[in-house]
Amino acid sequence: xxxxxxxxxxxxxxxxxxxxxxxxxxxxxxxxxxxxxxxxxxxxxxxxxxxxxxxxxxxxxxxxxxxxxxxxxxxxxxxxxxxxxxxxxxxxxxxxxxxxxxxxxxxxxxxxxxxxxxxxxxxxxxxxxxxxxxxxxxxxxxxxxxxxxxxxxxxxxxxxxxxxxxxxxxxxxxxxxxxxxxxxxxxxxxxxxxxxxxxxxxxxxxxxxxxxxxxxxxxxxxxxxxxxxxxxxxxxxxxxxxxxxxxxxxxxxxxxxxxxxxxxxxxxxxxxxxxxxxxxxxxxxxxxxxxxxxxxxxxxxxxxx
Ligand SMILES: [Zn+2]
Numbered sequence: 208x209x210x211x212x213x214x215x216x217x218x219x220x221x222x223x224x225x226x227x228x229x230x231x232x233x234x235x236x237x238x239x240x241x242x243x244x245x246x247x248x249x250x251x252x253x254x255x256x257x258x259x260x261x262x263x264x265x266x267x268x269x270x271x272x273x274x275x276x277x278x279x280x281x282x283x284x285x286x287x288x289x290x291x292x293x294x295x296x297x298x299x300x301x302x303x304x305x306x307x308x309x310x311x312x313x314x315x316x317x318x319x320x321x322x323x324x325x326x327x328x329x330x331x332x333x334x335x336x337x338x339x340x341x342x343x344x345x346x347x348x349x350x351x352x353x354x355x356x357x358x359x360x361x362x363x364x365x366x367x368x369x370x371x372x373x374x375x376x377x378x379x380x381x382x383x384x385x386x387x388x389x390x391x392x393x394x395x396x397x398x399x400x401x402x403x404x405x406x407x408x409x410x411x412x413x414x415x416x417x418x419x420x421x422x423x424x425x426x427x428x429x430x431x432x433x434x435x436x437x438x439x440x441x442x443x444x445x446x447x448x449x450x451x452x453x454x455x456x457x458x459x460x461x462x463x464x465x466x467x468x469x470x471x472x473x474x475x476x477x478x479x480x481x482x483x484x485x486x487x488x489x490x491x492x493x494x495x496x497x498x499x500x501x502x503x504x505x506x507x508x509x510x511x512x
Contacts, residue, residue, distance in 0.1 A: 248283025251337025267313035358451035361430030362438020366506030376417025
């Protein structure tokens with residue numbers, strides 16, 4: 208009995224034994240993880256994160272959720288329909304309504320769990336603050352090595368990204384700037400049309416599930432390749448139609464598609480240029496229409512092939 212009490216005291220740190228070492232938290236991390244705050248919707252880095260791996264506790268590194276259970280809930284926070292066994296604890300929230308979820312190991316506040324919303328067959332949504340998590344990628348090298356990339360400029364990158372992200376075999380789409388001279392340009396600089404950069408998207412795709420040709424065809428069908436001075440209502444050099452090819456094979460395919468379109472009577476203005484450095488745009492430009500929950504004003508699908 209004495210031994211038991213001693214052990215219990217030791218584990219709680221009451222006897223002067225050191226408390227468990229947790230990761231140091233920033234003020235914003237503390238606000239959510241310790242003080243049970245909530246990050247702004249769509250502000251977290253894992254909302255649209257799709258890589259394969261495990262999400263672990265920011266504070267104690269315990270594995271909590273796996274990417275296979277993550278789904279798109281359009282609520283603005285990472286959502287999982289399941290947690291790793293025993294990883295999380297559920298408890299009534301202080302608001303008396305919701306059910307709070309915390310890390311079983313260290314008690315870090317993660318978010319809340321909801322049932323009956325019918326998002327997935329499991330009918331459960333663990334709504335988690337990105338800031339409460341870290342991500343550990345599975346087989347990092349294997350996964351990224353097998354992906355290939357394509358770079359397209361077809362006017363406002365919000366619209367091109369919107370449609371590319373929905374294409375089969377696409378792993379990720381990043382909105383950014385390329386083709387110009389200025390290093391790390393800002394959106395404002397590119398908008399002024401003085402950097403030489405174009406608004407563009409970088410599409411990472413799995414060549415086992417789609418092809419460059421399929422994506423290039425889609426590109427020609429989600430913007431108007433005959434407009435010369437910009438795209439739709441967006442006029443200026445930075446909105447021109449350009450395919451930035453990464454190798455001779457991509458160039459050949461792009462040329463072939465332009466030839467097909469010309470034979471169909473389209474006066475294609477799309478330029479081909481070798482790919483150069485691609486600068487990611489600011490975070491608020493990523494998944495712009497998804498975040499707004501609206502359809503693009505600048506792009507639409509038109510069958511051309
Ligand atoms: Zn923890």
